[in-house]
Amino acid sequence: MASARKFFVGGNWKMNGTKAEIDGIIGFLTAGPLDPNADLVCGVPACYLDYARQKLPATIGVAAQNCYKVAKGAFTGEISPAMIKDIGAEWVILGHSERRNVFGESDALIGEKVAHALSEGLKVIPCIGEKLEEREAGKTEEVVFTQLKAIVDKIPADKWDSVVIAYEPVWAIGTGKTATPQQAQEVHGKLRQWLSDNVSPDVAQKTRIIYGGSVTADNCRELAKEADIDGSLVGGASLKPDFVHIVNASQ
Numbered sequence: 001m002a003s004a005r006k007f008f009v010g011g012n013w014k015m016n017g018t019k020a021e022i023d024g025i026i027g028f029l030t031a032g033p034l035d036p037n038a039d040l041v042c043g044v045p046a047c048y049l050d051y052a053r054q055k056l057p058a059t060i061g062v063a064a065q066n067c068y069k070v071a072k073g074a075f076t077g078e079i080s081p082a083m084i085k086d087i088g089a090e091w092v093i094l095g096h097s098e099r100r101n102v103f104g105e106s107d108a109l110i111g112e113k114v115a116h117a118l119s120e121g122l123k124v125i126p127c128i129g130e131k132l133e134e135r136e137a138g139k140t141e142e143v144v145f146t147q148l149k150a151i152v153d154k155i156p157a158d159k160w161d162s163v164v165i166a167y168e169p170v171w172a173i174g175t176g177k178t179a180t181p182q183q184a185q186e187v188h189g190k191l192r193q194w195l196s197d198n199v200s201p202d203v204a205q206k207t208r209i210i211y212g213g214s215v216t217a218d219n220c221r222e223l224a225k226e227a228d229i230d231g232s233l234v235g236g237a238s239l240k241p242d243f244v245h246i247v248n249a250s251q
Protein backbone atom coordinates (compact mmCIF):
# COMPACT_ATOMS: atom_id res chain seq x y z
CA MET A 1 0.00 0.00 0.00
CA ALA A 2 1.01 3.62 -0.38
CA SER A 3 2.53 4.89 2.83
CA ALA A 4 0.35 8.02 3.06
CA ARG A 5 -2.74 5.95 3.84
CA LYS A 6 -2.86 4.27 7.25
CA PHE A 7 -3.29 0.50 7.05
CA PHE A 8 -6.81 -0.49 8.13
CA VAL A 9 -8.10 -3.88 9.22
CA GLY A 10 -11.72 -4.67 10.01
CA GLY A 11 -12.78 -7.87 11.72
CA ASN A 12 -16.33 -8.83 10.80
CA TRP A 13 -17.57 -11.25 13.44
CA LYS A 14 -20.87 -11.68 11.52
CA MET A 15 -23.50 -13.56 13.59
CA ASN A 16 -20.94 -15.34 15.74
CA GLY A 17 -19.93 -15.22 19.36
CA THR A 18 -21.10 -15.53 22.92
CA LYS A 19 -19.86 -13.37 25.78
CA ALA A 20 -17.36 -16.10 26.60
CA GLU A 21 -16.13 -16.29 22.99
CA ILE A 22 -15.90 -12.50 22.79
CA ASP A 23 -13.79 -12.54 25.95
CA GLY A 24 -11.44 -14.90 24.10
CA ILE A 25 -11.18 -12.56 21.09
CA ILE A 26 -10.61 -9.56 23.34
CA GLY A 27 -7.95 -11.61 25.13
CA PHE A 28 -5.86 -12.30 22.03
CA LEU A 29 -6.33 -8.76 20.68
CA THR A 30 -5.26 -7.25 24.00
CA ALA A 31 -2.24 -9.54 24.17
CA GLY A 32 -1.32 -8.61 20.56
CA PRO A 33 1.11 -7.15 20.08
CA LEU A 34 -0.70 -5.08 17.46
CA ASP A 35 1.00 -2.76 14.97
CA PRO A 36 0.41 0.77 16.36
CA ASN A 37 0.50 2.05 12.77
CA ALA A 38 -2.60 0.10 11.78
CA ASP A 39 -6.23 0.96 12.50
CA LEU A 40 -8.24 -1.98 13.81
CA VAL A 41 -12.04 -2.05 14.02
CA CYS A 42 -14.15 -5.04 15.11
CA GLY A 43 -17.61 -5.53 13.58
CA VAL A 44 -19.71 -6.83 16.45
CA PRO A 45 -23.27 -8.27 16.55
CA ALA A 46 -25.72 -5.59 17.71
CA CYS A 47 -26.51 -7.18 21.06
CA TYR A 48 -22.83 -7.30 22.00
CA LEU A 49 -21.80 -3.83 20.84
CA ASP A 50 -21.98 -2.34 24.32
CA TYR A 51 -20.19 -5.31 25.90
CA ALA A 52 -17.39 -5.27 23.32
CA ARG A 53 -17.00 -1.48 23.52
CA GLN A 54 -16.65 -1.65 27.29
CA LYS A 55 -14.11 -4.46 27.21
CA LEU A 56 -11.95 -3.71 24.17
CA PRO A 57 -9.02 -1.29 24.53
CA ALA A 58 -9.93 2.22 23.37
CA THR A 59 -7.34 1.91 20.58
CA ILE A 60 -9.52 -0.74 18.89
CA GLY A 61 -12.64 0.59 17.18
CA VAL A 62 -16.05 -1.05 17.38
CA ALA A 63 -18.41 -1.23 14.39
CA ALA A 64 -22.02 -2.27 14.07
CA GLN A 65 -22.61 -4.60 11.13
CA ASN A 66 -25.67 -2.71 9.91
CA CYS A 67 -28.00 0.12 10.89
CA TYR A 68 -31.16 1.75 9.60
CA LYS A 69 -31.51 4.95 7.57
CA VAL A 70 -33.44 7.09 10.06
CA ALA A 71 -32.94 8.21 13.67
CA LYS A 72 -35.79 6.42 15.42
CA GLY A 73 -39.36 5.20 15.11
CA ALA A 74 -41.52 2.23 14.26
CA PHE A 75 -38.87 0.01 12.66
CA THR A 76 -39.00 -3.17 14.69
CA GLY A 77 -35.74 -5.04 14.79
CA GLU A 78 -33.59 -2.19 13.49
CA ILE A 79 -30.94 -0.09 15.23
CA SER A 80 -30.05 3.52 14.49
CA PRO A 81 -26.69 5.27 14.15
CA ALA A 82 -27.67 7.36 17.19
CA MET A 83 -27.97 4.19 19.26
CA ILE A 84 -24.61 2.92 18.03
CA LYS A 85 -23.01 6.22 19.01
CA ASP A 86 -24.85 6.26 22.33
CA ILE A 87 -23.11 3.08 23.48
CA GLY A 88 -19.76 4.49 22.44
CA ALA A 89 -19.16 2.67 19.14
CA GLU A 90 -17.82 4.75 16.27
CA TRP A 91 -18.25 2.71 13.10
CA VAL A 92 -20.77 0.85 11.00
CA ILE A 93 -20.29 -1.67 8.18
CA LEU A 94 -22.92 -1.05 5.48
CA GLY A 95 -23.91 -2.95 2.35
CA HIS A 96 -22.03 -6.13 3.19
CA SER A 97 -22.73 -8.75 0.51
CA GLU A 98 -24.72 -10.78 3.02
CA ARG A 99 -26.97 -7.75 3.60
CA ARG A 100 -27.31 -7.33 -0.16
CA ASN A 101 -27.80 -10.96 -1.11
CA VAL A 102 -29.43 -12.62 1.92
CA PHE A 103 -31.55 -9.66 3.03
CA GLY A 104 -32.14 -8.04 -0.34
CA GLU A 105 -30.68 -4.61 0.38
CA SER A 106 -30.55 -2.43 -2.73
CA ASP A 107 -27.91 0.07 -3.81
CA ALA A 108 -30.42 2.84 -3.08
CA LEU A 109 -31.10 1.68 0.48
CA ILE A 110 -27.39 1.28 1.19
CA GLY A 111 -26.79 4.80 -0.11
CA GLU A 112 -29.47 6.17 2.22
CA LYS A 113 -27.97 4.30 5.16
CA VAL A 114 -24.52 5.68 4.38
CA ALA A 115 -25.93 9.22 4.20
CA HIS A 116 -27.74 8.95 7.52
CA ALA A 117 -24.90 7.23 9.38
CA LEU A 118 -22.45 9.93 8.25
CA SER A 119 -24.87 12.71 9.15
CA GLU A 120 -25.11 11.26 12.67
CA GLY A 121 -21.33 11.27 13.03
CA LEU A 122 -20.56 7.58 12.53
CA LYS A 123 -17.68 6.40 10.38
CA VAL A 124 -18.73 3.96 7.68
CA ILE A 125 -17.28 0.94 5.91
CA PRO A 126 -19.45 0.56 2.79
CA CYS A 127 -18.91 -2.74 0.96
CA ILE A 128 -19.08 -3.48 -2.75
CA GLY A 129 -18.23 -6.49 -4.86
CA GLU A 130 -19.24 -8.59 -7.82
CA LYS A 131 -20.69 -12.12 -7.88
CA LEU A 132 -18.90 -14.95 -9.65
CA GLU A 133 -21.26 -14.95 -12.63
CA GLU A 134 -20.81 -11.19 -13.00
CA ARG A 135 -17.01 -11.59 -13.03
CA GLU A 136 -17.24 -14.43 -15.52
CA ALA A 137 -19.48 -12.33 -17.76
CA GLY A 138 -16.85 -9.55 -17.75
CA LYS A 139 -19.10 -7.26 -15.70
CA THR A 140 -16.92 -6.69 -12.64
CA GLU A 141 -16.23 -3.03 -13.38
CA GLU A 142 -19.81 -2.22 -14.33
CA VAL A 143 -21.12 -3.84 -11.11
CA VAL A 144 -18.65 -2.30 -8.68
CA PHE A 145 -18.82 1.16 -10.27
CA THR A 146 -22.65 1.10 -10.06
CA GLN A 147 -22.52 0.03 -6.41
CA LEU A 148 -19.84 2.62 -5.65
CA LYS A 149 -21.75 5.45 -7.35
CA ALA A 150 -24.86 4.81 -5.23
CA ILE A 151 -22.69 5.20 -2.12
CA VAL A 152 -20.48 8.07 -3.30
CA ASP A 153 -23.49 10.15 -4.34
CA LYS A 154 -24.49 10.19 -0.66
CA ILE A 155 -21.12 11.15 0.83
CA PRO A 156 -20.83 14.89 1.58
CA ALA A 157 -17.51 16.42 0.52
CA ASP A 158 -16.45 17.03 4.13
CA LYS A 159 -17.12 13.44 5.25
CA TRP A 160 -14.56 11.51 3.23
CA ASP A 161 -12.26 11.12 6.24
CA SER A 162 -15.05 9.03 7.81
CA VAL A 163 -15.20 6.50 4.96
CA VAL A 164 -13.23 3.30 4.32
CA ILE A 165 -14.37 1.44 1.21
CA ALA A 166 -14.30 -2.37 1.26
CA TYR A 167 -13.99 -4.25 -2.02
CA GLU A 168 -15.24 -7.77 -1.37
CA PRO A 169 -15.79 -10.04 -4.37
CA VAL A 170 -18.77 -12.17 -3.38
CA TRP A 171 -17.14 -15.33 -4.74
CA ALA A 172 -14.28 -14.88 -2.28
CA ILE A 173 -16.30 -14.30 0.89
CA GLY A 174 -16.27 -17.29 3.23
CA THR A 175 -15.30 -19.63 0.39
CA GLY A 176 -11.56 -20.00 0.95
CA LYS A 177 -11.08 -18.67 -2.63
CA THR A 178 -9.10 -15.49 -2.10
CA ALA A 179 -8.64 -13.14 -5.03
CA THR A 180 -5.00 -13.17 -6.06
CA PRO A 181 -3.13 -10.00 -5.11
CA GLN A 182 -3.11 -9.14 -8.84
CA GLN A 183 -6.87 -9.67 -9.22
CA ALA A 184 -7.58 -7.56 -6.16
CA GLN A 185 -5.10 -4.82 -7.12
CA GLU A 186 -6.63 -4.59 -10.59
CA VAL A 187 -10.04 -3.75 -9.15
CA HIS A 188 -8.66 -1.51 -6.38
CA GLY A 189 -6.70 0.48 -8.94
CA LYS A 190 -9.81 0.93 -11.06
CA LEU A 191 -11.88 1.98 -8.04
CA ARG A 192 -9.26 4.58 -7.10
CA GLN A 193 -9.21 5.89 -10.67
CA TRP A 194 -13.02 6.06 -10.63
CA LEU A 195 -12.87 8.12 -7.41
CA SER A 196 -10.30 10.40 -9.01
CA ASP A 197 -12.44 10.92 -12.10
CA ASN A 198 -15.81 11.19 -10.35
CA VAL A 199 -15.04 12.74 -6.95
CA SER A 200 -11.54 14.26 -6.89
CA PRO A 201 -7.89 13.23 -7.14
CA ASP A 202 -7.48 14.24 -3.48
CA VAL A 203 -10.28 11.96 -2.28
CA ALA A 204 -8.91 9.14 -4.45
CA GLN A 205 -5.46 9.50 -2.93
CA LYS A 206 -6.51 9.71 0.70
CA THR A 207 -9.41 7.22 0.88
CA ARG A 208 -8.56 3.75 2.09
CA ILE A 209 -9.80 0.87 -0.06
CA ILE A 210 -9.55 -2.44 1.77
CA TYR A 211 -9.94 -5.96 0.39
CA GLY A 212 -12.18 -8.67 1.85
CA GLY A 213 -12.69 -12.30 0.90
CA SER A 214 -11.00 -15.24 2.60
CA VAL A 215 -8.10 -13.20 3.93
CA THR A 216 -5.90 -15.34 6.19
CA ALA A 217 -2.61 -15.08 8.04
CA ASP A 218 -1.05 -16.87 5.04
CA ASN A 219 -2.19 -14.54 2.26
CA CYS A 220 -2.51 -11.16 4.05
CA ARG A 221 1.08 -9.99 3.48
CA GLU A 222 1.06 -10.49 -0.28
CA LEU A 223 -2.24 -8.61 -0.54
CA ALA A 224 -0.93 -5.79 1.66
CA LYS A 225 2.04 -5.24 -0.68
CA GLU A 226 -0.20 -4.08 -3.53
CA ALA A 227 -0.18 -0.35 -4.18
CA ASP A 228 -3.94 0.23 -3.87
CA ILE A 229 -4.78 -2.31 -1.15
CA ASP A 230 -4.87 -0.41 2.12
CA GLY A 231 -5.87 -3.23 4.45
CA SER A 232 -8.49 -5.95 4.77
CA LEU A 233 -11.97 -6.77 5.96
CA VAL A 234 -11.83 -10.19 7.55
CA GLY A 235 -14.67 -12.54 8.43
CA GLY A 236 -13.84 -16.06 9.60
CA ALA A 237 -10.20 -15.42 10.39
CA SER A 238 -11.04 -12.47 12.66
CA LEU A 239 -12.39 -14.87 15.28
CA LYS A 240 -9.06 -16.66 15.72
CA PRO A 241 -5.75 -15.66 17.35
CA ASP A 242 -4.08 -15.66 13.91
CA PHE A 243 -6.00 -12.44 13.26
CA VAL A 244 -3.16 -10.60 15.00
CA HIS A 245 -0.91 -11.50 12.04
CA ILE A 246 -3.48 -10.03 9.63
CA VAL A 247 -3.63 -6.78 11.62
CA ASN A 248 0.17 -6.65 11.45
CA ALA A 249 0.38 -7.53 7.74
CA SER A 250 1.91 -4.23 6.66
CA GLN A 251 4.75 -4.29 9.21
Ligand code: PEP
Nearest residue numbers: 173174212213214235236
Ligand atom coordinates in the same frame (compact mmCIF):
# COMPACT_ATOMS: atom_id res chain seq x y z
C1 PEP B 1 -16.51 -10.75 5.34
O1 PEP B 1 -17.32 -11.18 6.13
O2 PEP B 1 -16.53 -9.57 5.04
C2 PEP B 1 -15.50 -11.67 4.79
C3 PEP B 1 -14.64 -11.20 3.92
O3 PEP B 1 -15.52 -12.96 5.23
P1 PEP B 1 -14.35 -14.06 5.07
O4 PEP B 1 -13.07 -13.39 5.51
O5 PEP B 1 -14.74 -15.18 5.98
O6 PEP B 1 -14.28 -14.46 3.64
